[in-house]
Amino acid sequence: MVKPVRLALLGCGTVGAEVVRLLHEQSADLAARIGAPVEIAGIAVRRPNRSRGDLPVDPALFTTDALGLVKRDDVDVVVEVVGGIEPARTWLVEALRAGKSAVTANKALLAEDGGTLHDAAAAGGADLYYEASVAGAIPLLRPLRESLHGDSITRVTGIVNxxxxxxxxxxxATGASFTEALEEATALGYAEADPTADVEGFDAAAKAAILASLAFHTRVGAADVHREGITEVSAADMASAKAMGCTIKLLCIAERGPGADGTESVSVRVHPAMIPRSHPLASVGDAFNAVFVEAVAAGQLMFYGRGAGGAPTASAVLGDIVAVARNRLAGVRAASESAYADLPIRPMGEAVTRYHISLDVADRAGVLAAVAGVFARHDVSIATVRQSGREADASLVIVTHRAPDAALAATVEELRGLDIVRSIASVLRVEGGQ
Structure with missing residues (x-):
């Protein structure tokens, strides 16, 4: 008889419950793929007596002592789907230092302090897998971590929320305002009661940090990511994007290249941006995720699918369980963290991008020349200008050529001080074009 691989499951919410179901329903197939049966040694929850419907699990497995469960000698693999920084970090560090493999979906912890987890894994000679932390069931992190390990990735652009x-x-699609679209998302269960982490870009920034760390062999944390949310995107912005043949997406963008001083560095940012409708990411609708990877040898690659939800996320967790269980049976460890490049993080001001700026202006002679003069003083080239309306409704829509973000920001700041500019209606970056 082959000794079973025993799991400690930390958390039994939406994702944890789905992991239990899949382990039960696919037990025979999983045993065949791994070479040994998988058993749940215990499940740590806050309320062990809570009703969990028809979940196929022995109630005696539930415990409130997560750390005690992690320390048990009969546990081989720890699966963490609780989220948050603490106490999840303590549990995972304890497991990894003790030589127990760990599987986690905890993007916030990985972005905040992934280095501590990787160091603990190295100290204990254990595996740390986290495919479910970014883009749900989409097989994305393992290709970055393994399949493209022999290539040089230059840019990762994604819709990850x-x-x-x-x-x-x-x-x-409808011309709705942000508030109206958020209300619909909440009613349909796509948005949390408190949507701050999503709409202000915190969730996407954590994922961007993880992607950049893997792609560029450099430890990147959430604090290194420039972050802006979508709450200021208006129906007028969408209409203006349509007029340009574009749409607006919240993008995570991670790039490797020379900074202002020529030193190789990494830039990581999350913000709403206009992209041409011809871009592969423009057609990604609904609650789907997609990540566009550009590499020197492989060229352009795109990964697409459902990026959230109990079943998709649990699917990624199970994939990691299979991988770490196989390694454990074979007596081997997966490739450790690759952070050899240790590149500096480039400030947002050095990121090169384009701007779409909508101005409400006075309707009198010389306005366009005065505005153009501001752009010229900051060495920002104007690509297109569209003027519309008269008198109180006079407006200018300007799209720039590529320039450092700092120069563009300084241009906008000076425009705010002009008496001929009544207001700056919106400022959006433009990506995916020349």
Missing amino acids: GTTNFILSGMD
């Missing part, structure tokens, strides 16, 4: 993509897709 389903809630914001649902909201922006709805605004694009």
